[in-house]
Amino acid sequence: MENSCEPVATIYWFxxxxxxxxxxxxxxxxxxxxxxxxxxxxDPAVSDVDTFGTKRLGDLRHRFIxxxxxxxxxxxxxHGQSLVQVSGPATTILSQLIExxxxxxxxxxxxxxxxxxxxxxxLQRAHPSVEFIEAEGYTLFTREQVSGIGTxxxxxxxxxxxxxxxxxxxxxxxxxxxxxxxxxxxxxxxxADPSSLPDAQFQGGEAAAMNHVNDYFxxxxxxxxxxTRNELDGWSSSSKMSPWLASGCLxxxxxxxxxxxxxxxxxxxxSTYWLFFELLWREYFQWYALQHAxxxxxxxxxxGGKSDFAFDRRxxxxxxxxxxxxxLVNACMQQLNQTGYLSNRARQIVASVLVNELALDWRCxxxxxxxxxxxxxxxxxxxxxQYIAGVGADPRGGRHFSIEKQAQQFDADGRYVASxxxxxxxxxxxxxxxxxxxx
Ligand SMILES: Cc1cc2nc3c(=O)[nH]c(=O)nc-3n(C[C@H](O)[C@H](O)[C@H](O)COP(=O)(O)OP(=O)(O)OC[C@H]3O[C@@H](n4cnc5c(N)ncnc54)[C@H](O)[C@@H]3O)c2cc1C
Numbered sequence: 001m002e003n004s005c006e007p008v009a010t011i012y013w014f015x016x017x018x019x020x021x022x023x024x025x026x027x028x029x030x031x032x033x034x035x036x037x038x039x040x041x042x043d044p045a046v047s048d049v050d051t052f053g054t055k056r057l058g059d060l061r062h063r064f065i066x067x068x069x070x071x072x073x074x075x076x077x078x079h080g081q082s083l084v085q086v087s088g089p090a091t092t093i094l095s096q097l098i099e100x101x102x103x104x105x106x107x108x109x110x111x112x113x114x115x116x117x118x119x120x121x122x123l124q125r126a127h128p129s130v131e132f133i134e135a136e137g138y139t140l141f142t143r144e145q146v147s148g149i150g151t152x153x154x155x156x157x158x159x160x161x162x163x164x165x166x167x168x169x170x171x172x173x174x175x176x177x178x179x180x181x182x183x184x185x186x187x188x189x190x191x192a193d194p195s196s197l198p199d200a201q202f203q204g205g206e207a208a209a210m211n212h213v214n215d216y217f218x219x220x221x222x223x224x225x226x227x228t229r230n231e232l233d234g235w236s237s238s239s240k241m242s243p244w245l246a247s248g249c250l251x252x253x254x255x256x257x258x259x260x261x262x263x264x265x266x267x268x269x270x271s272t273y274w275l276f277f278e279l280l281w282r283e284y285f286q287w288y289a290l291q292h293a294x295x296x297x298x299x300x301x302x303x304g305g306k307s308d309f310a311f312d313r314r315x316x317x318x319x320x321x322x323x324x325x326x327x328l329v330n331a332c333m334q335q336l337n338q339t340g341y342l343s344n345r346a347r348q349i350v351a352s353v354l355v356n357e358l359a360l361d362w363r364c365x366x367x368x369x370x371x372x373x374x375x376x377x378x379x380x381x382x383x384x385x386q387y388i389a390g391v392g393a394d395p396r397g398g399r400h401f402s403i404e405k406q407a408q409q410f411d412a413d414g415r416y417v418a419s420x421x422x423x424x425x426x427x428x429x430x431x432x433x434x435x436x437x438x439x
Pocket of ligand 1: 239241278281285343344347378380382384
């Protein structure tokens with residue numbers, strides 16, 4: 001991508017990149033700007049409910065984002081800048097600001113969600129004389145690199161083999177900012193009320209992200225990641241980077257660089273490779289989401305076929321509250337509801353139960369995760385749900401886990417269930433509604 005570096009009135013649109021470190025689109029914006037308006041749009045649509053009555057943004061993720069924005073705003077002030085936060089649909093806000101400040105360029109980091117891609121295209125059509133530039137700030141690789149492998153492979157394994165030796169760009173350091181245009185005084189945005197929420201395990205913001213990265217690598221947990229990553233609980237069993245990666249408080253290229261530095265110092269092994277391997281799963285789902293666009297949200301998934309999933313309010317509510325017949329499922333859902341986080345293993349178990357045992361439309365589960373997860377990421381969430389429901393990138397046609405086997409393997413002493421399952425529901429070994437098949 002060319003950058004003219006001529007000083008023009010520029011808007012930088014922050015969204016899933018709530019950081020200054022290694023922010024490629026921001027770097028380009030700074031380079032060519034006479035004035036720079038740093039914008040964040042609070043989209044009211046996050047309060048809407050989906051087809052199944054679930055709100056899109058829950059309290060825990062809302063708090064995480066608000067905290068990240070507070071910190072970003074303070075960091076920008078230290079650079080003589082300010083973060084303009086406006087509530088409303090992004091396309092309307094940007095159109096107004098483009099007119100008001102005679103903006104010539106708008107930049108953001110690439111988005112992989114279909115609706116965000118459409119909003120960007122809509123803006124480009126509405127303002128043909130404005131230059132719109134997207135850079136790669138959310139992924140390890142650029143669009144050009146990924147296009148270079150040809151059509152996106154249908155399976156993750158093929159994708160991984162093609163990309164895992166491709167170079168990852170060195171992270172960028174922040175550079176000095178141009179001034180903002182003269183802005184009217186604004187009243188502060190409403191914040192999530194922290195007193196009404198339990199203490200957070202995950203603190204939003206770029207500084208908290210880097211503290212976590214430093215602690216994680218200093219603990220040397222990456223050297224044993226492959227052995228521990230499937231555990232249901234435990235702070236260092238997996239990296240816990242996901243909330244910061246999803247909100248963009250942490251650059252994935254910075255994380256990759258930390259893995260490489262760690263390997264140089266402590267030695268590379270299967271575990272350090274596996275951490276990178278998981279980042280490639282994240283990567284795959286981003287490009288998968290971009291390719292399949294609105295099919296990410298269709299009941300029949302990327303194949304577009306008909307699905308035989310149904311919906312039952314009672315069964316769905318019981319699953320959401322963690323009041324099912326299965327203590328392991330209840331423990332997982334209660335952990336999710338209390339903390340906004342769930343291990344990958346637990347996510348797979350509860351997703352498989354929703355699809356197979358409860359025979360519910362997978363999209364109601366994906367929508368509930370969207371609301372509850374602090375690390376919600378449109379591509380990773382909907383892509384993983386499709387995978388488990390058998391309507392996505394899975395040649396084996398879905399995943400069905402035996403709850404009993406999972407409990408024996410991952411919670412043999414019952415400690416996990418004892419810590420999280422507070423439901424009074426009596427366990428019942430009733431068989432699945434969709435037959436059994438072990439993943
Ligand atoms: C049904 C379901 C829904 C999910 N929804 C999300 C989501 O909304 N947001 C999200 O970030 N992850 C999602 N995941 C993937 C995975 O469960 C989480 O990324 C992981 O548990 C986060 O914990 P961690 O940071 O300790 O991961 P680690 O095991 O330490 O992995 C390192 C990083 O790799 C990435 N990663 C790991 N596994 C996956 C995966 N299967 N798919 C994509 N990326 C992965 C994440 O960015 C993660 O932070 C989902 C998985 C399932 C089965």
